[in-house]
Amino acid sequence: MTLDTAAYRTLADLVARVRAGALGPDPATRRIAVAFTTRQAVRHTGRGTGYRNEVLSLRLAEAVGSCAVEPGTLPETALDDCVGADVARLLGHPLLPVRVAALDAYLAHVAPHAPQHGAEPVRLPAGSSLAKSRARARAVTELLDLPAGATVLVVGVVNSLLEALRARGLGYLPCDLKGGVTEWDEPVATDALAAAERCDALLVSGMTLGNGTFDPLRRHALRHGKQLVMFAQTGSAVLPRFLGQGVSAVCAEPYPFFWLDGGPGVIHRYREDVR
Structure with missing residues (x-):
């Protein structure tokens, strides 16, 4: 079995196929159980500079979908919007990182890395x-x-x-x-x-x-x-x-x-x- 890699013109095309149920179960029937953020600050030993990361992650059954954001830019309400929501709803969320994390969780759920x-x-x-x-x-x-x-x-x-x-x-x-x-x-x-x-x-x-x-x-x-x-x-x-x-x-x-x-x-x- 291989991934469906149809000729998606844009990320929006892929989202549309998922919302239509073309790549797996109806996303309206799949709900996000857990939503969380991971924040990191790092400076490796021997390096003169460091950096920060912030990532939004959504848990769908056994899968976790993620989308990095610029630190401090994700609204506090984003987690409340996501937890318990169905994937179809989140694929239409006004925040692009939420849409990406939801898409990632869904696709990892239907076709795990294997x-x-x-x-x-x-x-x-x-x-x-x-x-x-x-x-x-x-x-x-x-x-x-x-x-x-x-x-x-x-x-x-x-x-x-x-x-x-x-x-x-x-x-x-x-x-x-x-x-x-x-x-x-x-x-x-x-x-x-x-x-x-x-x-x-x-x-x-x-x-x-x-x-x-x-x-x-x-x-x-x-x-x-x-x-x-x-x-x-x-x-x-x-x-x-x-x-x-x-x-x-x-x-x-x-x-x-x-x-x-x-x-x-x-x-x-x-x-x-x-x-």
Whole structure:
């Protein structure tokens, strides 16, 4: 059994198919039992800078769907809106992160990350937060099929990913809506589409689902025949549905994320030619 990866023109098309019951049971019959947020502040040992994360997660039966948000931007009422609500209602919620988390929970419920759905499990060893971050970065960057010297647009700056690209002899342009500089004082662009014109491939965070920038980047990759690899804590069950529709590979990391536990973990890789 493989995932239905019909030619969705946009994220909204996928939502419409789910609401119509085309990919599984009627979402109006599936209710969110638990809604919660996870907040994190981190500065890895040996690194000079840190960052914060905030993630909205929704529990549907055995599945958890997640969407990262900018810290402090999620209204306090969001959890009350979600808990006990049916998925169909949440797919029409005015907040995009709620819609993404609900979609992610539903798709993880109907097609869990498993080899029969095209997923390749990759074990992450136990270790420090930095060791696990670097292990995940290697697993993500291995999905790029590029010669040394190629340039990768990295949307959603993760220093371990930049390290892993350099180790492979790949150049990169870091991009993030917040701007700033990387750990190595490299300037971070804020206009991903403009930067994409100067890159051979795209390595993009699933957070783009929650801020509305995913579809333009996917269309760019599709139009120009560029590899688009997604690393996804946000929308880990959503993004594999776009394989072959601009997305060439996905490293899916459902909740709980690697930074929550020092023990061993697992992530799931999907490739366009393995479906």
